[in-house]
Amino acid sequence: MKYQMCGCSHHTAPIEVRGRLSFTADQARQALSGLRERFPATEAVVLSTCNRVEIYTAAEAAAAVPSHQEVAEFIADFHGVNLAEIFDDLFERTGEDVVRHLFHVAASLDSMVVGEPHIVAQVKQAYELACERQSNGPLTNQVFQTALRVAKRVATETTINEKRVSIPSVAIADFAKQIFQRFDDKHVLVIGAGEMAEESLRYLENEGVKSVTVVNRSLERAESLARQWRGTAAPWERLRGLLVEADVVISTTASGEPIVTRGDFARIEAARYQRPLFILDLAMPRDFDPAVGDCLGVYLYSIDDLREACERNRQEREREWPAALRIVEQETARFMAELNHRATGPIIKRLKSTWQQTKEDELRRLRNKLPGLDERQQAEIDQSFDRLINKLLHPPLESLRDEAQHGIPSALLEAFKRLFQLKD
Amino acid sequence: MxxxxxxxxxxxxxxxxxxxxxxxxxxxxxxxxxxxxxxxxxxxxxxxxxxxxxxxxxxxxxxxxxxxxxxxxxxxxxxxxxxxxxxxxxxxxxxxxxxxxxxxVAVADFFADQTPFPERRASQVWGAIHGVFVLLGTVAVMVGFVAGLMYLLEAYRLKHKRPPWQRLRLPSLEWLQHVNARAIVVSALMLAAGFVSGTVLNLVNHRLKVDELPWSDPVIWSSSLLLAWLAVAAVFGVVYRPARQGRKVAYLTVASFVFLVVALGLRWLLPSEHSPARAHAVSQAIDRDSVWAASPRPVGGAQKAPAGTGGAA
Missing domain, CATH: 1.20.58 (Methane Monooxygenase Hydroxylase; Chain G, domain 1)
Structure with a gap:
């Protein structure tokens, strides 16, 4: 029984490479069919997200599993890229490390934003796609189903997925999501073009935001950003009007003084009829006069307000991190023990059937020699023989189980075969 | 069992x-x-x-x-x-x-009167309608109160930029505001329907000369006060747009609950004829009268026949 994984993630490859190697849902379907064709005895699952592209393979016979080089070649061939160009961006795992890695990934401990909740759904979708294409099998079923359970356990028993550490993620998860129930009907206004606006928009997009308007002093720049974020651009002169319509404002200009003062906002406030407004002021110095936050229905957060929350979350996450890792380690050890024990199954089965046959032969001989036995006496003898076999088999099977905790007990299995003359 | x-x-x-x-x-x-x-x-x-x-x-x-x-x-x-x-x-x-x-449940067990209203054909239908609408209106006020309370707590946290209470997670302000606004309208409509059906019930009873409540009864005027407040709150929300948003609507629902508690409290504090026990006593008195009256005048006596005999209407 062998597990392997080959792919790239945000730890090993830049976003351009990840983009080139990623699979859309249709491409993943084709890739699964291709893998099945090229490696018929192998189970396969393709996990492709914006932060990772990973192909998991497994087979009962170790020789049937493609090597890392073969999977890397498959990825390169599929996307029509030169393997040499991407080889250094790939990484691989084998055996227990695959299991541990998948558990980390599913529990969002390997994500770019640790604890982000979407990865578990993406792992589930990847597994379901493999089931749909029938490229899964007993080994991938076992490891992916356990991974989903581990993710749930980490989410339930720790608060690691509730603690965000970047300013935009804290702003959206801890504040904006507590103001708005849904985002698909909200208008987002981006003022300026700072880097953090992009990250904030990514989180908002994940929450379902559809309407984005970009305002910049340069309309050309606004149009370029709007294209990138599938939004619309507006000239700077329309800022006041757009603030009346907006539900979420992300402001990241490089202006040296506030672009919206309390006095400016008084007119906007009157036109908004106190409709809730979430303002994320990511500019330094601030774009919004702090007094704007005193207006009814306005929830204004600056970098300073959120930095404290980020730091607190970071400390809390550090406290939770060992607990999450402990769960993953526990589950990996349990999974491997079960897997190794499963490997001893055929030997145990053969041993039991050999002894069962011996018992029946002996019972038949005894009944021929003692024909006067009544039914009750025969039953007593049958039971005694069963008990005897169970007692004789118990110590070696127990030793086998103990050995399986630390890996496949190959030496012991070989000894069993020779001692009890068990044939393949 | x-x-x-x-x-x-x-x-x-x-x-x-x-x-x-x-x-x-x-x-x-x-x-x-x-x-x-x-x-x-x-x-x-x-x-x-x-x-x-x-x-x-x-x-x-x-x-x-x-x-x-x-x-x-x-x-x-x-x-x-x-x-x-x-x-x-x-x-x-x-x-x-x-x-x-x-x-x-505690109020029901410790304080409430367990005597049911006597059965009478005319009041049965209107009484049931009245009871159901008042009950639904009351529950709507309570739901609004709970949502209003949660809104005020969560809005306070967000306004003061406090981190989320990890162990006390509340719904979003948008959802709570939606529930608050709905609770005001639903409670006003339900209590209005309850009030109208109660008025019809009283008019029917007045015509039958049974269980009629004086319009000055504390239950009637305290309920009217509650209904008036809810109607004002609902109309306020329609004509004044900011009253549909944020803390204003939460304050309205909390105030509605205070009115409700006052209205229910008055039932115990002030003597009222809006009680099943009293209605029962009156009913028994009427039944005695009708039996007494029925014997010398059997034809006209049907006008005051006891409940369930088919003669009350």
Missing amino acids: LAGISILCFAASYSVALALEASRLVFRSGVRGALLLGFAAAGLVAHTLYLAYRAATATATPLSSQFDWYLVAAWVLAATYLYLTVYHPRTAVGLFVLPLVLVL
């Missing part, structure tokens, strides 16, 4: 569910959600069976006593809680709703 179910059964289930909700503040647990649902559902089933048994074995109008009214209100609120727990399992809504459920 149903006779063995007591108030204690479902009150205990709701109390355990409340204790489990409170345990959110102390520790995290993976099984709490299932336990919570289990106890709340068990309580609701016992509550339902208890009410069903009372309705089935009632000698007069089923579930018409003050005692039953409070228990049915608690039942509707508990069902609302169960619904919210299923659809918002991670929020601590129960910490706000379950105490109200338990208070209603």
Whole structure:
């Protein structure tokens, strides 16, 4: 029984490479069919997200599993890229490390934003796609189903997925999501073009935001950003009007003084009829006069307000991190023990059937020699023989189980075969 | 077997569910959600069976006593809680709703009059309509109060830029505001329907000269006051746009609850004729009169025949 994984993630490859190697849902379907064709005895699952592209393979016979080089070649061939160009961006795992890695990934401990909740759904979708294409099998079923359970356990028993550490993620998860129930009907206004606006928009997009308007002093720049974020651009002169319509404002200009003062906002406030407004002021110095936050229905957060929350979350996450890792380690050890024990199954089965046959032969001989036995006496003898076999088999099977905790007990299995003359 | 179910059964289930909700503040647990649902559902089933048994074995109008009214209100609120727990399992809504459920059960058990309204054909229909609408209006006010309270707490946290209470997760302001606004409109409509049906009931009783309530009765004017407040709050929301948003609507629902408590409190504090016990006494007196009157004048006597004989209308 062998597990392997080959792919790239945000730890090993830049976003351009990840983009080139990623699979859309249709491409993943084709890739699964291709893998099945090229490696018929192998189970396969393709996990492709914006932060990772990973192909998991497994087979009962170790020789049937493609090597890392073969999977890397498959990825390169599929996307029509030169393997040499991407080889250094790939990484691989084998055996227990695959299991541990998948558990980390599913529990969002390997994500770019640790604890982000979407990865578990993406792992589930990847597994379901493999089931749909029938490229899964007993080994991938076992490891992916356990991974989903581990993710749930980490989410339930720790608060690691509730603690965000970047300013935009804290702003959206801890504040904006507590103001708005849904985002698909909200208008987002981006003022300026700072880097953090992009990250904030990514989180908002994940929450379902559809309407984005970009305002910049340069309309050309606004149009370029709007294209990138599938939004619309507006000239700077329309800022006041757009603030009346907006539900979420992300402001990241490089202006040296506030672009919206309390006095400016008084007119906007009157036109908004106190409709809730979430303002994320990511500019330094601030774009919004702090007094704007005193207006009814306005929830204004600056970098300073959120930095404290980020730091607190970071400390809390550090406290939770060992607990999450402990769960993953526990589950990996349990999974491997079960897997190794499963490997001893055929030997145990053969041993039991050999002894069962011996018992029946002996019972038949005894009944021929003692024909006067009544039914009750025969039953007593049958039971005694069963008990005897169970007692004789118990110590070696127990030793086998103990050995399986630390890996496949190959030496012991070989000894069993020779001692009890068990044939393949 | 149903006779063995007591108030204690479902009150205990709701109390355990409340204790489990409170345990959110102390520790995290993976099984709490299932336990919570289990106890709340068990309580609701016992509550339902208890009410069903009372309705089935009632000698007069089923579930018409003050005692039953409070228990049915608690039942509707508990069902609302169960619904919210299923659809918002991670929020601590129960910490706000379950105490109200338990208070209603306690009020029913310790203070409320257990005497049902006597059965009378004319008042049966209008009485039932009146009771149901007033009950739904009351529950809507309570739901609005709970949502308003949660809104004010969460808005305070967000306005003061405090980190989220990890152990006391509340629904979003948008959702709470939606519930608040709906609660005001629904409670105003329900109580208006209850008020109209109550007026019709009183007019019918006036025509029949039975159980007529004086218009100055404390229950009538305190209910009118509550209805007037809710109507003003609902109209305020329609004509003044900021009143549909944020804290204003939350304050309106909290104030509505205060009016409700005052209206219900007045029933106990001031002497009222709007009580089943009094209606029962009057009914018995009328029955005695009608028996006395019926013997010398058998034809005209049908006008005051006892309830259930078919002659009351």
